[in-house]
Amino acid sequence: MVHGYKGVKFQNWARTYGCCPEMYFQPTSVEEVREVLALARQQNKRVKVVGGGHSPSDIACTDGFMIHMGKMNRVLKVDTEKKQVTVEAGILLADLHPQLDKHGLALSNLGAVSDVTAGGVIGSGTHNTGIKHGILATQVLDNLDSHLKKSEYFRFLWFPHSENVSVIYQDHTNKPPSSSANWFWDYAIGFYLLEFLLWISTFLPGLVGWINRFFFWLLFNGKKENCNLSHKIFTYECRFKQHVQDWAIPREKTKEALLELKAMLEANPKVVAHYPVEVRFTRGDDILLSPCFQRDSCYMNIIMYRPYGKDVPRLDYWLAYETIMKKVGGRPHWAKAHNCTRKDFEKMYPAFQRFCAIREKLDPTGMFLNAYLEKVFY
Numbered sequence: 001m002v003h004g005y006k007g008v009k010f011q012n013w014a015r016t017y018g019c020c021p022e023m024y025f026q027p028t029s030v031e032e033v034r035e036v037l038a039l040a041r042q043q044n045k046r047v048k049v050v051g052g053g054h055s056p057s058d059i060a061c062t063d064g065f066m067i068h069m070g071k072m073n074r075v076l077k078v079d080t081e082k083k084q085v086t087v088e089a090g091i092l093l094a095d096l097h098p099q100l101d102k103h104g105l106a107l108s109n110l111g112a113v114s115d116v117t118a119g120g121v122i123g124s125g126t127h128n129t130g131i132k133h134g135i136l137a138t139q140v141l142d143n144l145d146s147h148l149k150k151s152e153y154f155r156f157l158w159f160p161h162s163e164n165v166s167v168i169y170q171d172h173t174n175k176p177p178s179s180s181a182n183w184f185w186d187y188a189i190g191f192y193l194l195e196f197l198l199w200i201s202t203f204l205p206g207l208v209g210w211i212n213r214f215f216f217w218l219l220f221n222g223k224k225e226n227c228n229l230s231h232k233i234f235t236y237e238c239r240f241k242q243h244v245q246d247w248a249i250p251r252e253k254t255k256e257a258l259l260e261l262k263a264m265l266e267a268n269p270k271v272v273a274h275y276p277v278e279v280r281f282t283r284g285d286d287i288l289l290s291p292c293f294q295r296d297s298c299y300m301n302i303i304m305y306r307p308y309g310k311d312v313p314r315l316d317y318w319l320a321y322e323t324i325m326k327k328v329g330g331r332p333h334w335a336k337a338h339n340c341t342r343k344d345f346e347k348m349y350p351a352f353q354r355f356c357a358i359r360e361k362l363d364p365t366g367m368f369l370n371a372y373l374e375k376v377f378y
């Protein structure tokens, strides 16, 4: 019988959400997962799986049984002909990349970090950018269309409280690896000085606009080129602990939404917003609860850092952003904190009722629910 632990305290990566599961299990096989589920049924306990614990919300939290998939992380099969691999759901993408490299394979798209698991990125609809690419579960502005045509993995960063935008094109290349990485600029300035100045700004919020403009000028105002293996290009330094929201809106609403967010900040000078607003694009899909269900989408990711773990006021920004996102028909990222309830999701997802029927058939007693999912489904 797989061993269960009491007294484990779970915290997500950003240390913004946590829980104390009644029992914590680390199964090493499907058989052991079955044993945990049988025990949960017998004791009428709820079960929640956790992968890399990176979700910036309480989606992986539970007071019932927590199953951590870290020990089910093997590559089971590699088919180089079909360019397909079979892995256990608990494998970290960071561990998968080198195993794919060995076979000349790579994931066709990737979120910003790889310390996430295969099960986790599929479980929350993780995405990156590339209008021809779907969310990982499927594999602005003026001239937006020309940018989207010009680069397979186009995204841009808007610096709130400014007119500044940093444009990023990522495409296949045969050029040899090269890098513009520089510890001084990327870390001393782009991480440590930024964290210190953002901490100062928690006492002087008016500084945030200046910080955004100063760091754009210092770090984002010139052309940089990096060539490397895809997983080293897709992922990037996400710096220190943070709150994020990331809604998918119809692609054609990108300009309208961004200009409304900008106008809201200009009309409310007391509302400060850390940089960047990260704008990415994904192909529509047919996955019933994918935020990109049946429409090419734009993900607009807003962030508020927690310098030295200090929470900064973000409610006004968060609520104004959600109002704009709902107005343009947006759908929140499942992994990230939002205030939506079943009523909202029934409007957002044409197939929501259909999904609920399937979920209720597969989990009639609600064993796989938690506080987060109760808000979604009840």
Ligand SMILES: Cc1cc2nc3c(=O)[nH]c(=O)nc-3n(C[C@H](O)[C@H](O)[C@H](O)COP(=O)(O)OP(=O)(O)OC[C@H]3O[C@@H](n4cnc5c(N)ncnc54)[C@H](O)[C@@H]3O)c2cc1C
Pocket (backbone or CB within 6 Å): 013, 014, 048, 049, 050, 051, 052, 053, 054, 055, 056, 059, 060, 069, 089, 090, 110, 111, 112, 113, 115, 116, 117, 118, 119, 120, 121, 122, 123, 124, 125, 126, 127, 128, 238, 333, 335
């Ligand atoms: C620094 C940082 C950068 C990020 N960058 C991006 C990005 O660029 N794009 C993006 O879309 N998201 C991004 N995210 C969000 C992240 O991709 C998602 O939160 C993803 O779900 C994290 O995977 P995980 O393995 O940590 O999952 P967890 O947070 O552990 O779990 C997420 C959900 O998946 C379920 N789950 C996990 N494993 C399994 C399994 N084996 N079987 C069934 N269900 C499972 C959990 O129950 C939970 O509901 C980022 C997060 C952080 C902290």
Ligand SMILES: O=C1O[C@H]([C@@H](O)CO)C(O)=C1O
Pocket (backbone or CB within 6 Å): 056, 111, 112, 237, 238, 239, 242, 244, 246, 278, 301, 303
């Ligand atoms: O959750 C996320 O974090 C990063 C970025 O916000 C910087 O951390 C990203 O691209 C996400 O989707």
